[in-house]
Amino acid sequence: MYLKNKTVKDMYKICVIEGDGIGREVVPATVNVLKATGVDFEFVHAEAGDEVFEKTGVALPEETINTAKECDAVLFGAAGETAADVIVKLRKILNTYANVRPVKAYKGINCLKDNIDYVIVRENTEGLYKGIEAEITDGVYTATRVITREACEKIFKFAFEMAKDRKKQGKEGKVTCTHKANVLKLSDGAFKSIFYEVAKNYPEIKTNDFYIDAMNMYAVLRPETFDVVVTSNLFGDILSDGAAGTVGGLGMAPSANIGDEYGLFEPVHGSAPDIAGKGIANPTATILTGVLMLRYLGENKAADRVEKALEEVLENKLTTPDLGGTLTTFEMAEEVAKRV
Ligand code: NAI
Ligand code: MG
Helix, strand or coil: CCCCCCCCCEEEEEEEEEECCCCHHHHHHHHHHHHHCCCCEEEEEECCHHHHHHCCCCCCCHHHHHHHCCEEEEEEEEECHHHHHHHHHHHHCCCCCCEEEEEEECCCCCCCCCCEEEEEEEEEEEEEEEEEEEEECCCCEEEECCHHHHCCCCHHHHHHHHHHHHHCCCCEEEEEEECCCCCCCCCHHHHHHHEEEHHCCCCCCEEEEEEEEHHHHHHCCCHHHHEEEEECCCHHHHHHHHHCCCCCCHHHEEEECCCCCCCEEEECCCCCCCCCCCCCCHHHHHHHHHHHHHHHCCCCCHHHHHHHHHHHHHHCHHHHHCCCCCHHHHHHHHHHHHHH
């Protein structure tokens, strides 16, 4: 996993933003698991999301942004309807340009195939999520999709470095670019051609590219053939939820937002109002997010221990109902913590 390794420290300050809905369950459950590693953490709690918006009229308080910037990493749960003003905004403020979304089949989980192990790298700062929308005349709405050479070069370099790193760990060493260059001729035409330009610096890494619609099908038919998949913001958002569905669902999908200065870690899922407060949310996505955070901090041994403990818990079906078990969110996390 190519995550910018920070210098190993004696103590890490982590900004914890639980947010809304199941964020308030899966994040504290994961904090218990992180505490069990013995790594010295100071957890600094900060607010964001629908609830703080209802109270104060601001979804992402200035104080939260400052805390996030002062800490070694941010662990985020989920926002509800304010997600665009909270998490999409925070990713931009912290300039975490790479959204890393591993798609991995764990034993004991009902996956499409048992040898799925790839990573989606999603451009995180522009594309359709730039948020440039307008009503140009009555009843006619536009959204501007922004693709810049600078952001393309950065995200492709990140993807290739990750593939290099994964190759060292025995993976294939391949980057797949996915786009819609046949229709979005100018913007995705550039996206595709810059991909092959950057690829020239990595002759040891294999490359290919697919249109996003076909890619979506391949992610279902032959997910085991992918190693690193790189794409733009909206395509990555859609592709990664579908991909999560091939390895057990959103409860299994972690993510890391990485920039040159900051790391922001969050499960792929949202606040899940349909199950919030019932104690049945699957904490796996957030625990795996914690594993990504540990690797980012350079605490690889602790990361391995958490992942191994989680694997054991999954194999033994000591899980929440979505995975066929009978445990609550906190009970499942406790089973992991015990084994760390
Ligand atoms: P969602 O990801 O919250 O839920 C989709 C489905 O997956 C639901 O059926 C839910 O019960 C299930 N699910 C999600 N996480 C789960 C877990 N850990 N364990 C078991 N089942 C799980 O997406 P949805 O329903 O489209 O959106 C709900 C709210 O979340 C909306 O207000 C949306 O704006 C927000 N949202 C926030 C995100 C963020 O903060 N990063 C991302 C996506 C949505
Ligand atoms: Mg999404």
